[in-house]
Amino acid sequence: xxRSYILHMFTPGKQMSPxxxxxxxxxxxxxxVPYCGVSAGEITGLTQDAIFSRGPKGVKATGIFIxxxxxxxxxxxLEAARKAMVPPFEVSVIADPSGSxxxxxxxxxxxxxxxxxxxxxxxxxxxxLILGGTGTVGRIAGVLAAGLGAEVTLGSHxxxxxxxxxxxxxxxxxxCTLEGAGLxxxxxxxxxxxxxxxxxxxxxxxxxxVSADERALANRLLVAADxxxxxxxxxxGVGVMDDGKALPEGKAVGIGALAVGNVKYQTEHQxxxxxRNAEKPLYLGFREAFAKARxxxxxxx
Numbered sequence: 001x002x003r004s005y006i007l008h009m010f011t012p013g014k015q016m017s018p019x020x021x022x023x024x025x026x027x028x029x030x031x032x033v034p035y036c037g038v039s040a041g042e043i044t045g046l047t048q049d050a051i052f053s054r055g056p057k058g059v060k061a062t063g064i065f066i067x068x069x070x071x072x073x074x075x076x077x078l079e080a081a082r083k084a085m086v087p088p089f090e091v092s093v094i095a096d097p098s099g100s101x102x103x104x105x106x107x108x109x110x111x112x113x114x115x116x117x118x119x120x121x122x123x124x125x126x127x128x129l130i131l132g133g134t135g136t137v138g139r140i141a142g143v144l145a146a147g148l149g150a151e152v153t154l155g156s157h158x159x160x161x162x163x164x165x166x167x168x169x170x171x172x173x174x175x176c177t178l179e180g181a182g183l184x185x186x187x188x189x190x191x192x193x194x195x196x197x198x199x200x201x202x203x204x205x206x207x208x209x210v211s212a213d214e215r216a217l218a219n220r221l222l223v224a225a226d227x228x229x230x231x232x233x234x235x236x237g238v239g240v241m242d243d244g245k246a247l248p249e250g251k252a253v254g255i256g257a258l259a260v261g262n263v264k265y266q267t268e269h270q271x272x273x274x275x276r277n278a279e280k281p282l283y284l285g286f287r288e289a290f291a292k293a294r295x296x297x298x299x300x301x
Contacts, residue, residue: 027272100136124149132203201234
């Protein structure tokens with residue numbers, strides 16, 4: 001009997017993302033079931049409910065997606081699901097809370113590509129400033145950049161305490177060093193921009209975090225990347241379609257939200273398809289997403 005492809009989608013939130021449901025269906029899952037309000041303590045039971053009913057062959061047509069809005073909790077849930085498996089009853093699992101793992105992967109991979117193409121360098125030793133850095137995408141982008149040797153600062157437009165705590169908790173969970181900075185005051189923000197080699201705007205949609213005047217002060221800047229596709233531009237002068245377009249001053253180039261989004265979409269799609277086609281179970285977090293994003297960008301040439 002041919003098995004239908006089933007994706008069980010767990011989220012701690014009150015609803016599953018329609019974006020991710022669409023992505024799952026487009027990746028070939030025939031039955032997509034959201035489970036909302038799921039706690040970390042419920043992952044083991046739900047996972048084992050999913051694996052035992054279809055037999056060792058049927059598990060190949062079963063997958064688990066972990067969503068939500070908490071990047072640390074999603075990583076814990078992914079690990080809990082992995083530990084709940086009882087081989088040969090074992091299914092593939094992907095975590096992508098608020099799309100942050102695949103978006104951050106695409107963002108850092110795009111920046112890495114433009115550093116090499118436009119400046120013949122990489123992220124090692126670069127000062128990376130992430131504005132909106134305490135959010136889901138900013139934290140994971142920070143971890144990935146730090147893993148490539150960058151000195152990363154998570155900037156918050158609220159206060160320094162929030163930024164420092166986000167940097168501490170994220171760095172501790174994922175084994176890297178991140179700094180936090182409160183950038184609500186204009187002078188603090190301008191000072192941070194003046195020291196940055198790379199600026200990533202990962203704030204909420206429709207919020208401009210770098211004005212044209214502030215951008216002009218970033219004399220060291222090599223790459224400015226923005227994930228905000230809703231007007232106004234998150235970084236003034238970086239258009240949503242830009243992919244290595246020179247900024248008005250200095251030697252920096254810009255990467256816009258749709259350039260990043262195209263790689264993000266392909267990354268999530270290909271990971272979901274890989275789960276569905278896998279002969280052996282896959283466990284996919286942001287590091288696996290980054291490897292896939294790099295592969296997609298390399299194929300672009």
